[in-house]
Amino acid sequence: MDAESKQSHVHAVFESIAPKYDMMNDVLSFRRHKAWRKFTMRKMNVQPGQSSLDLCCGTCDWTIALARESRGGRTVGLDFSRNMLDIGQAKVDKLDLGGTIELIQGNAMSLPFPDNTFDFVTIGFGLRNVPDYERVIREMRRVVKPGGKVVCLELSKPTWQPFKALYYFYFEKLLPLLGKWLVKRYEQYRWLPESLASFPDLQALAEMFRTTGLRNVRAYPLTGGVAALHIGTKGNDGA
Template sequence: MKEKTDKATFVLQVFESIAKDYDRMNTLLSFYQHKRWRKFTMKKMAVKPGDTAIDVCCGTGDWAIALAEASHTGRVVGLDFSANMLQVAQAKLSEKGLEQRVELVEGNAMQLPFPDHSFDHATIGFALRNVPDLVQVLKEMKRVVKPGGQIVSLELSKPTWPPFRAVYFLYFERILPWLGKLFANRYEQYRWLPESLIHFPDYMELARIMREEVGLIDVEVYPLTGGITALHIGRKSADDR
């Protein structure tokens, strides 16, 4: 329990400190791919007008905004534990005139402050590897989704082709932290990113966890860009009430 608490405290400190640079660095470090990955995800999700959604660990709000634009009139919530990240998200909502459409909540992904069966969709983007207990977070996402609803994770993963995998980890472990130092004056914080991936399950293992430990059905997996990122979509059984 102490280890989980220590991780949560450390991760909060990381994101509080990089919030103002997060979007710029995310674009740089992903080589502009993160927007393409999210666009692919939204296509696969097929959000309908009026659908409700919660974006867990919403960060600076890009996915919550995309969900609101797709649902048109449905309730959308963005939840994050970092006040600084939510402050950036709020500014984006104001710029787009979406303040009345997206509710931002400072909260804990391990204990979502919403009743059972509240949303049609629950998403988490590039954050599942940072939570203290990924199974608990996925179970909470499942709990707050309506029967038949979607639980969606878009996350960094590990390439399966050995030569590409070697180059990928060389970039992630040796080069990425120095880019963080150069462009955001944050070395230790960006060194955490590759460390957070080392013990994170690969995309096949995460799919197994979603099926067997979380109890989702119809789990679909889409490795993207050679497997450096993976999209997982599972459903809550219609009988789960």
């Protein structure tokens, strides 16, 4: 699938699954995605007043967590799916965070922000869906401030047997069927294992972070390697 086709396909997938996205995340990850996000927030150590940009923000759970930790710092969520953003905006409004969180429809590969704007730039379960992984990481690095952090929380590839075999059986065979049975979306949930097939593993993604110029890159496997957290820092000199 070429870059343009992938972008169109992914957009259609997420526009379609938006109404049931949160429920299916809980079911398909056995609610582990919440624990992974909490672990990530501890590692980030967001301070009051710090600013964050959350890419592929979806229905805004991570965006909201960032806003709460920053206690009034600027928080922006960006996603290309209008349907996902509408659900996220409803959550933001319900929590009365509209004055703190700004949601923007946009493209992660071409961010509408100046260089050196945010203390943190995050992407959660979205990098594997973009046409060009390295381009997005370079854009994240561009808009983060010197000394700021680029953070990616994403599905990954376990290596330990027999867990690896069990995981791939679930992910490739059972997960699309759950999508079909629970929300009548077989083809959309078949995309999830397909999107991971060509995605870099833990070490390869860490090396991609380094290739883009990020420093002090840390990679953490989560739940046996089912997911991974990557954090890189932009040099204080901006290089």
